[in-house]
Amino acid sequence: MIEPKLPSTCPSCSEPLRVSQLSCPECQTQVSGNYPLPALLRLSKEEQDFIIQFFLSSGSLKKMAQQMGNSYPTVRNKLDDLIEKVKQLIPDEE
Incomplete structure (x- = not known):
């Protein structure tokens, strides 16, 4: 059974969605708020899968390239692009 993907953008205007409620299926406790x-979670499924694969290969881009059937430079470029995207999603901590 395929689990539905948590939406991260509004289907009407494409703006980022925010979490407004969490609930416990065991005790029915609910927590409400407005959280980013x-x-x-704001990355695409493909980008999330890449990060998981990177983690599972102990950060070895060479190993990932072999598994993906791509060249090392292609995998390195994909990682670099993903790093830049994540930097854009994380607010400055200054």
Whole structure:
């Protein structure tokens, strides 16, 4: 069974969605507020999968390139693009 993907953008205007409620299925406790989605949840499924694969390969781009059937420079460029995208999603901590 395929689990539905948590939407991260509004289907009407494409603006980022925010979390407004969480609930516990066990005790029915509900927490309400207005919270931004974590940066990694705002990435596409493909980008999330790439990060998971990077983690599972112990950060070895060479190993990832072999598994993906791509060249090392292609995988390195994809990682660099993803790093830049994540930097855009994380607010400055200054």
